[in-house]
Amino acid sequence: MQTTSVYLYQSGFFWGIVLFAIVSGFVAVSLLWRRREKKILLSLSKLIASEKEDQQHEDFQQAGDLEAALKTLFESRKEEMEHLKKLEGYRRDYIGNVAHELKTPIFSIQGYLENVVDDPDIDAETMRLFLDKAVKNTQRLVQIVSDLDTITKYESGFLRLEPEEFNIKELADEVLESLEIQAKEKKITLYEYAGSGEFLVLADKFRIRQVLTNLVFNSIRYGKEGGYTKIRLSDTGGKVIVEVADNGIGIAKEALPRVFERFFRADKSRSRESGGSGLGLSICKHIVDAHGEQIEVMSTEGAGSVFSFAIKKSELQPD
DSSP states (O other), rough: OOOHHHHHHHHHHHHHHHHHHHHHHHHHHHHHHHHHHHHHHHHHHHHHHTTTTSSOOOOOOOOTHHHHHHHHHHHHHHHHHHHHHHHHHHHHHHHHHHHHHHHHHHHHHHHHHHHHOEEEOOHHHHHHHHHHHHHHHHHHHHHHHHHHHHHHHHTTOOOOOOOOEEHHHHHHHHHHHHHHHHHHHTEEEEEEOOOOOOOOOEOOOOHHHHHHHHHHHHHHHHOOOOOEEEEEEOSSSEEEEEEEESSOOOOOOOGGGTTTTTTSSOOOOOOHHHHOOOOHHHHHHHHHTTTTOEEEEEEEEETEEEEEEEEEOSSSSOO
């Protein structure tokens, strides 16, 4: 009996040690896995934060967070792939648009010059006509390349404003005067309307001149013969609202959301006849955005358009 008791005691002690070893091993493995899981979660959190360009790590620390972390990382990668697809589509469209815009004047220049070269009996008047048309298309080609260079710099963040104080009313007068010849060709009346108030503003004068010139030139280009184009200035206290309005052909309602896109033309056939690079309004938008403001458009097809934006007034107003 005593021997049996000793045996049972020893046997129970043995199995107790075994059980203790198993439990200890399980605990050790659990702690090791827990520690490793935390490292994995921390690494995933940092990776997710870097994907989002965010310094704040996601709070993945609990036992069930590994699945959530992996899911978040997957979603982040998915968003990145979708973004890359959009960029690729954007690149293809851009290259296609550039090629299309350049092709028109290049083919025109080629055609006119070939006619002059291939016809030894061409008369002087016809030759002069063809060469004049070749020159105009060359000028358009230069404009397209110049605008492409400008907008590429703007979109790459190289636009640096040089603010100065100037009178926006005087600048508007200068812009209208510079476009009088183009307006007379279409019998369009140019004028300015300025309400009461002061019009000394703080902005990049060269860039704002570029915006006004583009808007007024477009207004003349798409204006109706015998119509008008006007610059209207309004003093709102802290800002001056600038509007360029006309009673021209207007813009279709469905085209309004896209008028500031590069190369977008609401009326492709009419735009081709009028020339232009298709980048003017996009350049205007970049300049106004750089000043911390927004350019807006209201238009009714067949009745005219109004483009408007604000400029911050200078604090040093005349007494």
